[in-house]
Amino acid sequence: MLLSFRFANHRSFRDEQQLNLTPVYSDASENDDSVPNALQVVGVFGANASGKSNCLGAVAFMRQMVVESDRAVEPGVGLSREPFRLDPESSTQPSRYVVDLVLAGVRHTYGFHIDDDRVREEWLYHYPLGRRRRVFERDGDVFAWGEESGRRSDLEQIAGITAPTALFLSTVARFGHSRPEPDPADPQPLHDTYRWFYLTGQRTDPSLGLSALVHVSRFDTEEVRRLVVSLLQAADVGIVDVVVSSAPDDEHSAWSEPPARGMRERLARATARALHPPRVQFAHQGPHGTALLGLEDQSTGTRRLLTLGLHAAAMLRSGTTMLIDEIDASLHPILTAKLISLFRSPEANPLGSQLIFTSHDAALLGTLDAEEILRRDEIWFVEKDDEGASSLYPLTDFKPRKEGENRQRRYLNGNYGAVPDLSTYLFERAIAARGPVDGEATD
Incomplete structure (x- = not known):
């Protein structure tokens, strides 16, 4: 289960951003031990070209690196990354990706820094009994191990064959020995973390x-x-x-x-x-x-309904995280709302799967059958500034009321930002000034 995702210097995001899935509000009915300590649904809203897709793309890129970097990158070629290119200085700086996860009831923190040439830093910590324990740390080609890392000799051998452009987590998953399913009684932080990335997915076909x-x-x-x-x-x-x-x-x-x-x-x-x-x-x-x-x-x-429905069913059965870019594309808002509700249903989602999606549809900020489609702490926005850099921020920054606030109307009115700054005059002028289309008669 994903607690938070931090990233920097990825496409339109220059500065470090954090998508935090830790609940901000809790109802009295939810105060019991069976409720997970992370949100199961998060929606990201914003104007066209604001960076919504880049936010999900950063998660997808981190997953791709974890799953494929040990075999997808040719030695001596470097890494194919997408830094913030509107600032020449930023484009030469490392890109950073970090996740906080809960795996088998234990918090894990995994991250890495990369540049165009190699993996600069990589680390994994876990928190049994609430205290941080180092699994491994990597600074270039230098590795440091924790007391609970496992057989150090095996890890050192795998570290020795880890390419500069490959993540150690990818390499150890390929050459180490792991179980197909996690075992809370005998945790394997390296393989359990890799398995979360492997199962997290995004499909559009x-x-x-x-x-x-x-x-x-x-x-x-x-x-x-x-x-x-x-x-x-x-x-x-x-x-x-x-x-x-x-x-x-x-x-x-x-x-x-x-x-x-x-x-x-x-x-x-x-x-x-x-x-x-x-x-x-x-x-x-x-x-x-x-x-x-x-x-x-x-x-x-x-x-589209078939694709999302079947993919959601697979995610709900495996207890993993589902990423959907533009969830509202070609779907009626009621169908989209029903799909979202599956991830909140204890019956449909007993394993605690999560849904992270982007959307333009302001109707998802409203209600359906007198129930909120998205709760206050499940709503995030993306906005791009005058320098072309995107920023990610939650609705909770605006201290929204639980009831009596029309979030759909307030969003469309620009109260939360993240809406197009459209000049009606320039838009109409651009359309009126178009040249004749081939074959079109002119006066």
Whole structure:
């Protein structure tokens, strides 16, 4: 679970910023030990080109470095980073990324500094019994270990093969030994931290979620199919069922044939299945019954709903953090609000998954069915100053009232900042002054 994310010198963000997920307000009904000590939903709002996507992009970049840096960077090439380039001095300074996490009930702090050439600093601390313990510290090629780091000889060997452009956390995950699941009774700070980054994800391709319907086992396929049907029926998009058509000879797996059949026949069957994979179709209710249509026939909103819904289901089952840029794209505000509410529901989110998203939709600052879509400490803004540098700040800086404050209207009126500074005169003048389009008649 993410407590906070700090970063600096990343794209439009020059100075250090912090996205803090620690609750600011707590209701009397929430004062019990079962409530996690981090927010489960955070929404980031702002004008176009203010830096909202860059905020989530900084988290995604940190994840990419952790998961891929040990093998994705060629020696001697340097690092591909994106510092603040509007200031020549800042572009040469290191970029910094730090997360505070709660893993198996224990706080962890992991971070690194990088420049164009190499990893300058890297560290991991954890806090068993509330006291900070060093797991490791890295200054260039020099490593220091804590008492609870594990077998120091093994770590020293892995440190010795860690490239200057690679993170030690990436390298130790690749070459060390770890369990597939964390064990609170026997914590492994290095591998538990890596696992959080690995599971944290961001997806935008509508076909990715549906691919689960044709690539998982038959038992899981039916479970995913029911989930898709439930999502679409709840959204009232006119789809009443989802049909997964069988591939040729699907009732007999080509690879389960007895050896006597011969390898040539088994390969022929496998090739046929590859050329004619199962197909997902959607049953729409018509005046004379149902008609089957493919994914390509569905609206952009339906495909977006499927993608987000299936991805959210995966995140909720794994207890990890989901990142969504422009959550409102192609979705009705009610559907967006319902998706957000899943992460607050103890029934839908028993493992404490988190949702961090960006949006332009001011309606998400309001209410639905007399309930706040987002609470006061779940709302953040991004604004860009006259020097082109973005800043990140929470709604709580404005001391908002719990009730009786129309945040949607106040935001659109500019009371919180983070809105476009639009000149109506210049906008109309630019449109009126456009030249003729090819083929357009002129007076």
